[in-house]
Amino acid sequence: MGTVDFDVFDSDNHYYEATDAFTRHLPASHRKLVQWAEIDGKPRMVVAGRVFKFIPNPTFDPVARPGALDDYFRGKRAGDDIRAAFGALEPINPAYREPAARVALMDEQGMAGCFLFPTLGVGVEEALLHDPVAADVVFHAFNEWMHDDWTFNYRDRIFAAPYISLIDPDAAVRELEWALERGTHVVVMRSGPVRGPNFSRSPGDAMYDPFWARVNESGILVAYHSGDSGYHRYAEDWGSSGEMEAFRYDPFRNVTGGHRPIYDTVAALICHGVFNRFPNARVATIESGSDWVPLLARALKKAYAQVPAAFGGVSPIEQLRTNVWVSPYYEDDLQELRDHLGAEHVIFGSDYPHAEGLADPKAFVDDLDGFSDTEIRLVMRENALALSQPRPS
Numbered sequence: 001m002g003t004v005d006f007d008v009f010d011s012d013n014h015y016y017e018a019t020d021a022f023t024r025h026l027p028a029s030h031r032k033l034v035q036w037a038e039i040d041g042k043p044r045m046v047v048a049g050r051v052f053k054f055i056p057n058p059t060f061d062p063v064a065r066p067g068a069l070d071d072y073f074r075g076k077r078a079g080d081d082i083r084a085a086f087g088a089l090e091p092i093n094p095a096y097r098e099p100a101a102r103v104a105l106m107d108e109q110g111m112a113g114c115f116l117f118p119t120l121g122v123g124v125e126e127a128l129l130h131d132p133v134a135a136d137v138v139f140h141a142f143n144e145w146m147h148d149d150w151t152f153n154y155r156d157r158i159f160a161a162p163y164i165s166l167i168d169p170d171a172a173v174r175e176l177e178w179a180l181e182r183g184t185h186v187v188v189m190r191s192g193p194v195r196g197p198n199f200s201r202s203p204g205d206a207m208y209d210p211f212w213a214r215v216n217e218s219g220i221l222v223a224y225h226s227g228d229s230g231y232h233r234y235a236e237d238w239g240s241s242g243e244m245e246a247f248r249y250d251p252f253r254n255v256t257g258g259h260r261p262i263y264d265t266v267a268a269l270i271c272h273g274v275f276n277r278f279p280n281a282r283v284a285t286i287e288s289g290s291d292w293v294p295l296l297a298r299a300l301k302k303a304y305a306q307v308p309a310a311f312g313g314v315s316p317i318e319q320l321r322t323n324v325w326v327s328p329y330y331e332d333d334l335q336e337l338r339d340h341l342g343a344e345h346v347i348f349g350s351d352y353p354h355a356e357g358l359a360d361p362k363a364f365v366d367d368l369d370g371f372s373d374t375e376i377r378l379v380m381r382e383n384a385l386a387l388s389q390p391r392p393s
Contacts, residue, residue: 009111009113010361011327043058054120054123113384115161164179190225192261193268219393224286269283290334
């Protein structure tokens with residue numbers, strides 16, 4: 001397993017948040033926005049007055065071993081009893097919460113570098129949509145914690161991504177500027193429309209041009225990572241629950257909604273002209289699979305052939321292949337993704353150390369059947385390594 005003769009760059013690594021990740025830097029005036037409570041004998045996080053159910057085990061100690069659900073996600077093992085599929089939990093590894101220990105682990109794994117993303121953090125925005133000020137305060141406090149514990153660029157090996165919410169356009173620019181001043185090379189956002197009190201709009205709306213202009217100028221990467229996109233609200237129209245809770249399976253939601261948030265988000269960025277106006281903007285889709293790429297490519301090709309002027313005369317397919325990088329699930333059709341995007345825009349992500357990821361990140365190479373040695377090196381190292389460095393505008 002994992003037979004490559006070079007150190008890899010993993011586009012999807014995670015930390016497990018400290019219990020004070022959202023509270024350490026919360027100002028006293030807003031301390032009730034995020035709290036901890038004991039409910040039914042278990043510690044639970046409470047966000048804006050409601051129990052936060054996105055992750056059922058928010059302390060992460062003990063935690064599932066990396067790759068525990070590998071067979072489940074490959075369809076080799078049924079998950080009717082998902083608790084049993086996790087197996088025995090283990091004490092949290094210091095490398096999941098501290099950068100020096102993580103680098104030592106990366107050395108053992110043969111990993112040159114990684115993008116590092118939240119576990120809890122990608123599920124919080126949905127709980128704060130009603131209050132843009134609260135969202136700004138909470139995510140700034142979260143990003144301050146992240147910078148305390150990880151920094152945004154640790155030894156040019158670990159590139160932790162501060163979270164940016166677009167609910168308040170001015171606040172988004174302020175947060176981006178704050179992160180850039182502290183050396184960030186990548187930021188993370190949730191896919192889906194930008195929603196807030198009494199509004200919902202595209203991230204490609206001209207209102208957000210100041211944000212994209214700063215991304216374009218700075219040359220950093222914008223990563224859309226899976227989380228609570230809010231799309232479960234559409235399932236409510238069909239009688240399902242609109243609340244997201246990790247590993248709670250609803251077959252209707254899974255079958256109908258899996259790729260919609262990222263499909264729609266990339267479609268919006270292209271169709272609403274973000275890459276026309278800001279050609280140096282680079283977007284990576286992380287832990288959102290790749291089965292949506294052929295569907296979107298076909299739809300864009302047809303739309304452009306019918307009304308090219310609607311795209312400013314610029315091929316949306318070329319923008320997809322120029323401005324977007326995709327980290328697929330290892331169980332996806334990886335050759336099909338390569339054929340649509342080109343190997344230069346495929347980046348591997350292991351989701352380490354999550355249970356649904358790979359226990360050995362380099363083992364992703366075992367699924368790159370039909371890829372040449374040159375293509376394997378691009379996917380496993382060079383593409384994401386280049387993305388980790390700001391690109392001059």
